[in-house]
Amino acid sequence: MKNCRHLRRTLLALWCALNGSLAFTHISRATTGLRMSSNVQDGLDGGKICILGGGFAGLYTALKLAELPWKNQQQPKITIVDPKDKFVFQPLLYEYATETLDLAAVAAPYRDLVRGVAGLEVCQGRAVGVDLAAKEVEVEGKEDKLAYDKLVVALGTTPLLSTVPGADRNALTFHTLEDAYKLRQKIRALRASDRGTIKVVIVGASYSGVELAGSLVSYFGRSRARVTLINRGSDILRAAKIGNKKASEEVLSKGGVVVLNETEAMDVNEDGRVTILKKGDGEDLQELQSDLVVITSGTKVNTLALDGLTGLPKNKAGKLVVGASLKVKGSGGDVFAIGDNAVVSGMEDLPATAQVAIQQADTAAWNIRASMMGSRPIPFRFAELGEMLTLGGPDASMSSFGIDIKGPVATVARRLVYSVRQPTNSQRVKAGANLLDIRGLLKTK
16 A cells, blocks of 8 residues: 555646646647737847757747747747857766767757758857947857847856866866866776775765765765765755755765865865865865866856946846846846856746756746747746656655655656757757666666
């Protein structure tokens, strides 16, 4: 009876997560049938939409714009500007770094994702400036500037290393595909070495730090890994769901992970020594010896291309202030900001997650279309669909609509949900084949 109840709860959680993942697809498709004004602005001739950044926010906005019908108006030209050649599904970087997933499941070339999508192209390059008056974007290394009628700022964030002296030279970060590749190479070499114990120090005990700690314990094995988490706060995963927090604490404890709360990393030395200071100890510094240091704490808004946006309102973190329609205030209605580059008035506490970015992408796409067709915009409303964490190997945790599951079942559910959330049908097939091949994963001890 107990097993039956657990199975019912698991199936319900999975059903909720999958339906939540698909909800906005269904809603968006339904709204395309709504009657819109035919008051098309003169001279647009389809118009030009420039999207800075090809992450979750930028790419999903572009794909949604291309999917929407453009009645009485030509399909606009949509250009994504991004220095990378691949879209990266960031929540799966842990599996790529620890050689659980192949590159094809985690990153897809933009050329494959936009192939056959009418009006959509990718300009590979770094946006270094925006001229609001001329409505032009300057791209590094490109002679011609990109003209736009509507601009979307979705540049995301970059790691903030300045808070830990020496980290830029003597530690790895974990934020991009390149970071994951470097970590993959480093831990592969460490595992192949003759070291008996492999000492890892991770700075930061939010989602990235905790998920990486569990993943590395699984990768090296509990008998060999000695992982230390340095946390400035009083507890790990302060923003996490209670069920996920408890499951994470259990896995970390079982894996022998040492969590140093209320502790700050003061310096990272070239020989792997990390100087730490525990609150309440005055100036009593301690040192941790390590074979690997990874910084997961602290990010900053990617502002390189925002220098031309100095006249627009931003918060203290440098995020552009947007209204409910996701238009940047004071921009005249031609500039939208979403994802990590935006703070929505009245919704300042939104988490910096892919879930928020994807939902904002749908709203932004609809409102860009509305503004170009003279129709009424819709307000952004965030729907909390739950959260999922990988904790290494067969361990994971999932909390959705008040239902908590953990262990191998949560791992399968998480993989299934991420298969559905891939940006295109072709990528769902490619990634799904890899993601759902979990036979070896569930044998991991």
